Amino acid sequence: MGSLANSRTKLGSLIHEHLRRHAGFGTEDLAKLLYQGVMGMDHLLGDRERFLWDLQREWESLKPVSPLGEVRLERAHPSDPVARLNLRPLKVAGGTLGEIGPLLADQPLKRGEIAEFQRLWSEAVELAWKGQIPFAPGDLAALGEATLSSGHPPGHSQRYRELDQPSYRLIHNVADPAVRELLEQAGVSDELP
Numbered sequence: 001m002g003s004l005a006n007s008r009t010k011l012g013s014l015i016h017e018h019l020r021r022h023a024g025f026g027t028e029d030l031a032k033l034l035y036q037g038v039m040g041m042d043h044l045l046g047d048r049e050r051f052l053w054d055l056q057r058e059w060e061s062l063k064p065v066s067p068l069g070e071v072r073l074e075r076a077h078p079s080d081p082v083a084r085l086n087l088r089p090l091k092v093a094g095g096t097l098g099e100i101g102p103l104l105a106d107q108p109l110k111r112g113e114i115a116e117f118q119r120l121w122s123e124a125v126e127l128a129w130k131g132q133i134p135f136a137p138g139d140l141a142a143l144g145e146a147t148l149s150s151g152h153p154p155g156h157s158q159r160y161r162e163l164d165q166p167s168y169r170l171i172h173n174v175a176d177p178a179v180r181e182l183l184e185q186a187g188v189s190d191e192l193p
Contacts, residue, residue, distance in 0.1 A: 008132075010078035011123050015133050021069055024163035027139050030124065031147055031154035036084070037077030038117040039153065040110025041170040051105045055169065059097055062088050062167060072188045073174070078120070081175035082110070084168040085188070095186050103171075103182045110172045118148065 018025050018033060044051055072089045076082045085100070121144040128137040147154050156166055173179060 007078065008123050008127060011120060012127050012132050014075055014078045015124070015127070017075065019134070021071065021074065022160060022164045024157060024160035026157045026159060027135055027143050028154055028157040029160045030135065030140075031121070031143055032156055033076060034120045034124065035117055035147065035153050036170055037075075037080065037082045038110075038120065039112035039114075040082065040172045042109045042111065043153070044169075045105065045107070045109060048105050052101050055101055055104065056097060058167060059087060059091065062091050064092060073171075073183070076170060081173050083171050083174045085171055087167045087169070088165070090186065090188065093187055095188075099182050100186055103179065104169045107172050107179070110170075114148070118144070121147075 014033075015030060018029070022029065044054075070086055070089045072086050072093065072095075073083050074086065076084050085104070090100070121140070124133065124135070125137050125140045125144065127133045128135045128140050143154075156164075160166065171179060171183075174183070
């Protein structure tokens with residue numbers, strides 16, 4: 001019982017962290033966060049050159065102003081070392097894609113299991129039923145079923161896209177010493193989860 005309670009505590013902490021940082025964070029964004037935390041961005045890593053080209057194009061289009069409170073690195077899973085590397089604040093801080101691009105493109109696949117997403121989603125629904133997160137339990141349950149039956153990764157809500165303007169890539173293992181070293185060289189070490 002203690003392990004399940006600890007897992008819910010970590011999940012609740014992760015959700016509240018994203019609610020504090022992202023004004024537009026809603027049910028769809030929670031689904032995307034947990035899905036990414038479990039499954040990673042394996043679907044983007046099949047074509048290295050395409051991945052790097054898309055990354056460079058997005059990098060060049062970023063506005064030089066970062067929304068208030070936007071951090072360069074944030075957790076994307078309650079217990080695994082998966083993180084979102086937010087590109088805009090990295091660029092604002094003077095970072096470059098020099099070594100970050102290859103780090104992202106060449107990382108090992110996450111190879112997540114959909115059963116892990118289902119487990120985390122069930123825990124999120126339970127947290128909502130207990131009033132520990134500000135989401136309607138019925139809405140979460142319905143979205144979880146729709147996500148699983150569609151077979152497609154969830155997307156960000158329109159509100160999140162408008163207010164938070166997400167621009168990030170996932171790092172599957174920020175605990176890896178080689179990854180940590182590259183992030184330190186890029187000036188992100190102060191934000192390592």
